[in-house]
Amino acid sequence: xxxxGGIMLDGSWHRTAWLRALCGQDEAxxxxxxxxxxxxxxxxxxxxxxxxxxxPLSPVxxxxxxxxxxxxxxxxxxxxxxxxxxxRMECVLSCPKPECGEKxxxxxxxxDLLLPPYSHVQPWYEKTMTENGNAYRVRFRLxxxxxxxxxxxxALSDVKEAANLVLQRCVExxxxxxxxxxxxxxxxxxxxxxxxxxxxxxxxxxxMVLDLTCPACGAAFSVLFDTADYLFRELSAERxxxxxxxxxxxxxxxxxxxxxxxxxxxxxxxxxxxxAEALREGSRx
Numbered sequence: 001x002x003x004x005g006g007i008m009l010d011g012s013w014h015r016t017a018w019l020r021a022l023c024g025q026d027e028a029x030x031x032x033x034x035x036x037x038x039x040x041x042x043x044x045x046x047x048x049x050x051x052x053x054x055x056p057l058s059p060v061x062x063x064x065x066x067x068x069x070x071x072x073x074x075x076x077x078x079x080x081x082x083x084x085x086x087x088r089m090e091c092v093l094s095c096p097k098p099e100c101g102e103k104x105x106x107x108x109x110x111x112d113l114l115l116p117p118y119s120h121v122q123p124w125y126e127k128t129m130t131e132n133g134n135a136y137r138v139r140f141r142l143x144x145x146x147x148x149x150x151x152x153x154x155a156l157s158d159v160k161e162a163a164n165l166v167l168q169r170c171v172e173x174x175x176x177x178x179x180x181x182x183x184x185x186x187x188x189x190x191x192x193x194x195x196x197x198x199x200x201x202x203x204x205x206x207x208m209v210l211d212l213t214c215p216a217c218g219a220a221f222s223v224l225f226d227t228a229d230y231l232f233r234e235l236s237a238e239r240x241x242x243x244x245x246x247x248x249x250x251x252x253x254x255x256x257x258x259x260x261x262x263x264x265x266x267x268x269x270x271x272x273x274x275x276a277e278a279l280r281e282g283s284r285x
Contacts, residue, residue: 001079003072004115004205005142007055007064008123014055015117019076021083022235024242024261024268026050030232031239038156040148043228047076066146071205073145075114077227082110084265085234093223095214102216113225115205124172127198131188138195139173142203167192170199245272 006015026049034042044065051060091106128137147166155162167184174182200207208225245268246260252275260268
C-alpha cells in the first residue's frame with residue numbers, strides 16, 4: 001500500500017508499506033493483552049505486529065511505527081481492516097438530538113475513507129500567522145504516534161492540556177516579527193488554533209469526519225470515525241467465536257492451537273466451511 005504521507009528514512013522519503021492480515025494470534029492479542037493499553041499504544045502494538053515492511057525497513061520496529069504521522073497510521077488501520085474483515089463496514093448510530101434518538105444504519109466502505117497520497121509531504125513545514133499586528137513564523141512537523149502516546153495518559157483527565165503537549169512536541173521554533181523566539185505556551189490562542197488547523201489540513205487522513213443527516217428529524221450532525229476503536233469493538237464482539245473456531249478445527253483436524261491461531265480469519269473459515277460440508281455429506285449416508 002501507499003501511505004498518504006510517508007516517512008524519512010536514511011535521508012530518503014518512503015511511502016510504500018507492506019501489511020499482512022490479522023491472524024488468530026493477533027486477534028487474541030488485541031482483545032486480551034492489548035485491551036488494557038491506551039488507544040495510541042494499542043495501535044502502535046498492533047501495527048508493529050502486522051507491518052512486514054516499511055520502505056527499506058524489514059522487520060519494522062516499534063519506533064518506526066511510532067514515527068509515522070497520525071494519518072499514515074489511520075490509513076494502515078483501514079487497509080488492515082479490509083485485509084482481515086473485508087471492504088464493507090456496518091455502523092449503527094443514534095441521532096444526537098435528545099428529542100429524536102433515531103437509530104441510523106450506516107454502510108461504509110474502506111475505499112471511501114482512504115485518501116489519495118498527499119502532494120505536499122515534507123518532514124518540516126513553516127507557516128506565518130498574523131495576530132494583533134504581530135507576525136508569528138512557526139516551524140513544525142505533523143503529529144505522529146509517539147506524540148499521541150506521550151499525551152495519552154494526560155488526555156484521560158485533561159484533553160486541552162494533552163493537545164497542548166502534542167503541539168509543543170511538534171513545534172521546533174516560533175519567531176515573532178522575524179526576530180524574538182517564543183515558546184509555544186506564549187502563543188496567542190488564535191495562533192494556536194490556526195496552527196492546529198494547518199496541521200489538520202496537511203494530514204486530512206488523521207481525522208475522518210462523517211457529515212450525516214437524520215432521516216427522521218432532518219437534523220444535520222457530524223461524527224468522528226475512529227478506525228482503531230471500530231476494529232477493536234468488532235474483534236472484541238467476536239472473541240468467543242474465535243475460540244469456538246479453534247475448538248472445532250482442533251477437534252476434527254487434530255491441529256494444535258498454535259497452528260490454528262497462526263491462520264488468518266479467512267483461512268480458518270474456509271476450513272470450517274469445508275468441515276461443515278463434509279459433516280453434512282456424512283450425515284446423509
